[in-house]
Amino acid sequence: MEDGDPSRQTLTLARKFGEPRSVRIDAILPFAPDALATALAQAADELDASAVFAAGTERGNEVMARLAARMDLPFAANCIAAAPGDPVEVTRLRWGGSLLEEARLHSPRPLITVAPHTVAADDGSVPPEVDLHHPHDRDLTVRVSDHVEPSSAGVSLAAAKVIVSGGRGVGSKEGFAIIEELAALLGAAVGCSRAVTSAGWRPHTDQVGQTGTKVAPEVYIACGISGATQHMAGLKGAKRIVAINSDPQAPLMLNADYTVTGDLKEIVPAISAEIRKRR
The missing domain is CATH 3.40.50.620 (HUPs)
Structure with missing residues (x-):
């Protein structure tokens, strides 16, 4: 169909x-x-x-x-x-x-x-x-009457080969600046967890999960996301998952291919800096 x-x-x-x-x-x-x-x-x-x-x-x-x-x-x-x-x-x-x-x-x-x-x-x-x-x-009677374009430009979640996603651990709406910076360097889309959209930090169009967008990127980089069941349901198509979290026992950390334990507010900017250095 x-x-x-x-x-x-x-x-x-x-x-x-x-x-x-x-x-x-x-x-x-x-x-x-x-x-x-x-x-x-x-x-x-x-x-x-x-x-x-x-x-x-x-x-x-x-x-x-x-x-x-x-x-x-x-x-x-x-x-x-x-x-x-x-x-x-x-x-x-x-x-x-x-x-x-x-x-x-x-x-x-x-x-x-x-x-x-x-x-x-x-x-x-x-x-x-x-x-x-x-x-x-x-x-x-029930039909699509209009299409509203997403407020954010750039790569769409559904088509993205790389996604950099942030969760409650990012801390605030302003905290997503480092997530956006890394995504821009990688040519990636920006995603988020349901907790983030519920807090009003990102629009629902950025949400990954069962009640958001189901994705299948080559690489999914999760920053400060614990890994609730509904979020993991949206990642089943991801080829590789990289998790950054201060809690090594977080569900997403236990299910990721690669993990980094620590403060994402230090780790994410360090990754961005290293990418710039190598270019």
Whole structure:
């Protein structure tokens, strides 16, 4: 349903259930989840689809939840594995990714979303697209009416190869100056924890985690972040995690690839200074 890696990962599981057909998430513009759900239901009936899959993104899960309500069928979200059968056996992420649940889905037409960055991407041919019916006006009541650009310029969290993120340990809104400085030197995006947005130090668009943006950078540098479950859920796609914290027993320190124990207000400027020196 979507461009990029999440849709390719979705195809990996979908091909186990037969030869797939596709519907783009932007097939109806502006984005209208009810209209897409109705179109998917019609397409699934016309094609006699054995299952319906989507990427487990915010929009993918929203459309599939509405589809499940319309079809009165169970819906398994954020799966990392699915095996066809009667019933279908699925493994899915629960509690922000802190545990895996194995479940059986009893349904004549399984509805499944695939958790991003958890399944190897499919490298096969792109499935042919389905021709959709024109949406009815009643299905356009809920739709995107406007886009508000993020207040901060620079690299977006979702696309960033490197992210420098700050948590409560940064201390204040002004304390993010050293985080921004290091990010600028690395060509990185600036991220933060939920505690930071709750304190009003950074906008919600900078938040990494289950209730923020799920990221998959090559390197994630966490400064003063303890590593709550909901934050760790947003990092599962990160290739390498570097944690800087005064508490060596903080959850993120215990799960990081590289750690630096100490005062971030000394360590981060020292890293920036060393980068400048080497240029």
